[in-house]
Amino acid sequence: MASPRLYSLGRYPAWVMTDRPLRLRFAPSPTGFFHVGGARTALYNWAIAQREGGTFVLRIEDTDEARNQPEWTQGIIDALAWIGISSGDEHFEGPYFQSTYAEAHIAAAERLYEAGVAYYCDLTGDEVQERAKANGKPGYDGYSRDRGLEAGPGRVLRFRVPEGTTIVHDLVRGEVSFDNSNIEDFVLLRGNGSPMFLLANVVDDITMRISHVVRAEEHLPNTPKQQMLWNALGVDPPVWAHVPVLVNEQRKKLSKRRDKVAVEQYRAEGFLADGMVNYLMTLGWAPSGDTEIVPWSRVVADFRLEDVNHSPAFFDLKKLSAFNAEYIRALSLDAFIEACAPFLLAPDVPWNPEHFNPVVFSAMAPLAQTRVTRLDEVVPMVDFLFLVEPPIDEAAFTKTMGGPNARELLSEVIAAYGTAEWEHEALKETLEAIGEGYQLKLGKAQAPIRVAVTGRTVGPPLFESLVLLGRDETLRRLQAALQRAGATPG
Numbered sequence: 001m002a003s004p005r006l007y008s009l010g011r012y013p014a015w016v017m018t019d020r021p022l023r024l025r026f027a028p029s030p031t032g033f034f035h036v037g038g039a040r041t042a043l044y045n046w047a048i049a050q051r052e053g054g055t056f057v058l059r060i061e062d063t064d065e066a067r068n069q070p071e072w073t074q075g076i077i078d079a080l081a082w083i084g085i086s087s088g089d090e091h092f093e094g095p096y097f098q099s100t101y102a103e104a105h106i107a108a109a110e111r112l113y114e115a116g117v118a119y120y121c122d123l124t125g126d127e128v129q130e131r132a133k134a135n136g137k138p139g140y141d142g143y144s145r146d147r148g149l150e151a152g153p154g155r156v157l158r159f160r161v162p163e164g165t166t167i168v169h170d171l172v173r174g175e176v177s178f179d180n181s182n183i184e185d186f187v188l189l190r191g192n193g194s195p196m197f198l199l200a201n202v203v204d205d206i207t208m209r210i211s212h213v214v215r216a217e218e219h220l221p222n223t224p225k226q227q228m229l230w231n232a233l234g235v236d237p238p239v240w241a242h243v244p245v246l247v248n249e250q251r252k253k254l255s256k257r258r259d260k261v262a263v264e265q266y267r268a269e270g271f272l273a274d275g276m277v278n279y280l281m282t283l284g285w286a287p288s289g290d291t292e293i294v295p296w297s298r299v300v301a302d303f304r305l306e307d308v309n310h311s312p313a314f315f316d317l318k319k320l321s322a323f324n325a326e327y328i329r330a331l332s333l334d335a336f337i338e339a340c341a342p343f344l345l346a347p348d349v350p351w352n353p354e355h356f357n358p359v360v361f362s363a364m365a366p367l368a369q370t371r372v373t374r375l376d377e378v379v380p381m382v383d384f385l386f387l388v389e390p391p392i393d394e395a396a397f398t399k400t401m402g403g404p405n406a407r408e409l410l411s412e413v414i415a416a417y418g419t420a421e422w423e424h425e426a427l428k429e430t431l432e433a434i435g436e437g438y439q440l441k442l443g444k445a446q447a448p449i450r451v452a453v454t455g456r457t458v459g460p461p462l463f464e465s466l467v468l469l470g471r472d473e474t475l476r477r478l479q480a481a482l483q484r485a486g487a488t489p490g
């Protein structure tokens with residue numbers, strides 16, 4: 001048998017040591033789109049598993065039948081694969097499905113009952129509330145602790161919380177102490193006999209021989225209860241690490257109602273997986289050195305749970321976009337073109353797919369690559385090349401064509417571009433010279449030309465765009481704009 005691997009032996013105080021083989025897990029509930037916070041937690045686990053030669057177990061906690069949907073499970077698996085966590089890697093194990101282990105959860109509950117550390121209670125939820133009100137103390141008051149009830153329909157099984165203090169040693173939070181008198185005798189089995197989340201989660205972690213539980217901070221309040229369950233089931237608790245919550249600009253916890261939290265959505269908008277991964281890792285942690293933009297290999301080498309900050313981490317969309325732009329610029333041209341393909345070939349592109357010309361796009365690609373922060377911005381940047389009649393932005397048209405000499409300028413440009421050398425420097429110099437005649441700087445002179453040809457006031461460099469569009473099509477659009485502006489074609 002291979003010798004057990006210790007996690008970062010020597011770098012931690014004795015209390016985080018465990019001689020179990022390193023087994024981490026990620027245990028999402030498939031109740032919605034895959035949340036960026038979940039992705040961050042998964043990556044933290046993944047980085048440790050890869051560096052230390054441990055195992056990353058994926059366990060789908062699918063016991064909430066009312067809220068789980070199979071497509072959410074597939075969404076999680078796909079999104080994890082997108083950020084590099086998949087069964088193709090030797091450190092990956094699973095997915096396991098919690099719903100298939102209900103018998104083991106119930107058996108564990110029965111063991112706790114036999115051992116006297118759990119007992120049945122027949123109070124209804126309302127009765128528990130009424131008693132709490134009368135007691136002036138929230139929560140269940142231990143009413144059935146000594147009533148000796150046996151299992152029966154409608155009876156819940158509760159854990160007998162011992163007196164004293166529960167100390168949770170947490171790699172991120174340090175030592176967190178919980179007064180047991182504030183912890184009610186919590187439910188293990190519902191009145192219909194089905195296991196509660198807390199129990200299922202612990203039993204699965206024990207069965208799967210999990211050595212380290214690295215998860216979101218929102219689970220910290222569950223941890224003393226879970227630690228008691230580990231002990232009651234006769235197994236030393238794992239090493240805990242609770243990583244900070246993600247907050248939005250208003251410092252409110254990221255929520256799927258308020259904020260864009262779905263990993264799938266970022267992917268659909270053209271965030272690159274590598275940039276996303278790098279950014280997610282920095283939510284609560286920073287690599288050593290003067291840049292946060294580091295490859296995954298550096299993350300794996302550098303990441304340490306004890307360096308994770310425990311204050312809330314700001315999910316900064318601007319910073320994520322800046323990371324993404326950098327990752328886009330770092331792609332080779334071929335890789336960039338390939339990454340754009342799903343966006344250019346999507347069913348909802350504004351142009352007729354038969355008019356898409358990959359050679360023209362490849363020529364435009366270097367200009368687009370340095371200008372976009374997300375890949376989906378490429379489509380509106382190049383659409384004028386493949387649309388027969390690019391829609392004109394009315395406000396921009398009126399503004400640029402309404403200027404004092406815009407129509408005259410346009411007529412002159414049409415005449416000059418009829419014979420100019422079709423090359424970007426020549427086109428630029430031609431326009432510059434014509435603009436000078438009207439005391440217009442190049443930028444101002446470009447505006448009506450750009451709107452006429454692309455329909456918009458902003459876009460990729462103009463003269464390169466004209467070269468790609470070709471003389472005939474450029475002239476046709478300039479003529480059309482002139483007509484539209486109400487002048488006689490020159």
Ligand code: GLU
Pocket residue numbers: 026027028029061201214215216219
């Ligand atoms: N299934 C729980 C969740 O998605 C995770 C529990 C855990 O990591 O222990 O929030």
